[in-house]
Amino acid sequence: MSNLIDIFYERGFIEQTTHGDELKEYLDQDNITCYIGFDPTASSLHVGSLVPIMSLAHIQKLGHRPIALVGGGTGLVGDPSGKTETRQILTPEVVEENAIGIKKQLSRFIDFSEGKALLLNNADWLTKLKYIPFLRDIGRHFSVNRMIKAESYKMRLESEEGLNFIEFNYMLLQAYDFLQLFKNYGCRLQMGGSDQWGNIVSGIELVRKMCHETVFGITFPLITTSSGAKMGKTVKGAVWLDSERTSPYEYYQYWINTDDKDVARFMALYTFLPIDEIREIEKLENADLNMAKTVLAFEATQLVHGREEASKAYHAAASMFGGCAVSENILPSSSVHRDMLDVDDVSVPHSFFVIDQLREGIPAFKIFHTVGLASSGGAARRLIEQGGAYINAKRIQSFEQQITEKDLDDNGTIVLRSGKKRFHIIKIKK
RNA sequence: GGUGGGGUUCCCGAGUGGUCAAAGGGAACAGACUGUAAAUCUGUCGGCAAAGCCUUCGGAGGUUCAAAUCCUCCCCCCACCA
Numbered sequence A: 001m002s003n004l005i006d007i008f009y010e011r012g013f014i015e016q017t018t019h020g021d022e023l024k025e026y027l028d029q030d031n032i033t034c035y036i037g038f039d040p041t042a043s044s045l046h047v048g049s050l051v052p053i054m055s056l057a058h059i060q061k062l063g064h065r066p067i068a069l070v071g072g073g074t075g076l077v078g079d080p081s082g083k084t085e086t087r088q089i090l091t092p093e094v095v096e097e098n099a100i101g102i103k104k105q106l107s108r109f110i111d112f113s114e115g116k117a118l119l120l121n122n123a124d125w126l127t128k129l130k131y132i133p134f135l136r137d138i139g140r141h142f143s144v145n146r147m148i149k150a151e152s153y154k155m156r157l158e159s160e161e162g163l164n165f166i167e168f169n170y171m172l173l174q175a176y177d178f179l180q181l182f183k184n185y186g187c188r189l190q191m192g193g194s195d196q197w198g199n200i201v202s203g204i205e206l207v208r209k210m211c212h213e214t215v216f217g218i219t220f221p222l223i224t225t226s227s228g229a230k231m232g233k234t235v236k237g238a239v240w241l242d243s244e245r246t247s248p249y250e251y252y253q254y255w256i257n258t259d260d261k262d263v264a265r266f267m268a269l270y271t272f273l274p275i276d277e278i279r280e281i282e283k284l285e286n287a288d289l290n291m292a293k294t295v296l297a298f299e300a301t302q303l304v305h306g307r308e309e310a311s312k313a314y315h316a317a318a319s320m321f322g323g324c325a326v327s328e329n330i331l332p333s334s335s336v337h338r339d340m341l342d343v344d345d346v347s348v349p350h351s352f353f354v355i356d357q358l359r360e361g362i363p364a365f366k367i368f369h370t371v372g373l374a375s376s377g378g379a380a381r382r383l384i385e386q387g388g389a390y391i392n393a394k395r396i397q398s399f400e401q402q403i404t405e406k407d408l409d410d411n412g413t414i415v416l417r418s419g420k421k422r423f424h425i426i427k428i429k430k
Numbered sequence B: 001g002g003u004g005g006g007g008u009u010c011c012c013g014a015g016u017g018g019u020c021a022a023a024g025g026g027a028a029c030a031g032a033c034u035g036u037a038a039a040u041c042u043g044u045c046g047g048c049a050a051a052g053c054c055u056u057c058g059g060a061g062g063u064u065c066a067a068a069u070c071c072u073c074c075c076c077c078c079a080c081c082a
Helices: A004-011 A021-027 A047-061 A092-106 A131-137 A151-158 A170-185 A194-211 A248-256 A260-270 A275-281 A286-305 A307-321 A355-360 A364-370 A377-385
Strands: A033-038 A065-070 A118-121 A189-193 A216-220 A350-353 A389-391 A413-418 A422-428
Touching (some): A004 A021, A004 A047, A004 A260, A021 A216, A033 A047, A047 A065, A065 A170, A092 A118, A151 A194, A248 A286, A260 A286, A286 A307, A350 A355, A364 A389
Parallel strands (some): A033 A065, A033 A189, A065 A118, A189 A216
Antiparallel strands (some): A389 A413, A413 A422
């Protein structure tokens, strides 16, 4: 069995580690405990958090114990690391609510039953701290001279906005978390994004100073697309793991639209497919890569939303864009559908109209705005003028063209399309 | 607290009385080429059933035929000094 660290390296999870060989030796042991902190800034995680989540899942697969630490306490302070602006400070109620949402999503990836993994909240210990004892016991181990040199504070110290005192304390709190988890759960490894390096190292040092023990740290690279954008950021905002915020269809589409150059890299990071099979798809060229993208989208959607939703999104995509079955010899371990089944378009964005509305007729530009394919009537007019609006696959010629019941197709629906990719189906309310 | 510099449309940023729905860049959207990819070229990019009208330049008032631009008060940010 490969060492955890080997798996991480070959799948692209490692930016930096502490201790080199010593860490590798530690990871050869059974039943290690490892933690990652998650910010409770929203009630849902998004694609940007997938790397940490996947890393914990890998760890659990090897029989170790992951701890997901919800930052209920640190969320009250706000991590300035790598941030250009002061974080909005959350109320305890909001943090609590968000923590619940986050656990639900983590449970898709990590088995929390029977203590196989733990979900902890640092509010449990941080909010009980007393200022003077904390300063005397913990604060004394931190050198301000060193802290202000930390990369994580640098950006803010040099910025116009500056760094305020509450944020300056953040590093101590995260270091204290590691100390607590080490003492109470025997946790010797903390992982996190590359912006967490300073916080992780300060925890390692705190444990060494107070307990004279060695603990370890690993950071993940900041994953960007080949065009340089952060993962999971789109115009409409983040790509969320919560189906209420980002539908499985949209989620699937996000992955389908992966840049050619990113397919293999993302597959290694965001699916559990064997690395050997992923290396094979690097050889694919041109349109064949689209099959690999289908697998990536399907697997990624399945992990977050389950097989049923992934299948729906798959079939919806096939019905709208025209499908192309994934060949048997591409990524054989994937459970993606290998043949085209009956088309099922339920997950394509849709809305219901009353038949009377269509009897009267609705001008084309109006309907595009109403269903959300255009942000305003003016935008819809422009869209139509530029030839980017389609009804049942036919280009709309005039923005005043009336959409009526005559436009209903054999299935009793109207398919609207904006540009090449954005679909909306109109159905009749019975 | 003092002095100085600022707040412009999604973001950056020009504009210092009419020619301003506001330069330029980025992002985004559409078209062409394609493979639901990238790159490139072209066009669009406040709202409105629209050759017109309406609302925007931190906020509230005022001057003027006319204000993003001038005046008054207020709010916020930054730098230096204390």
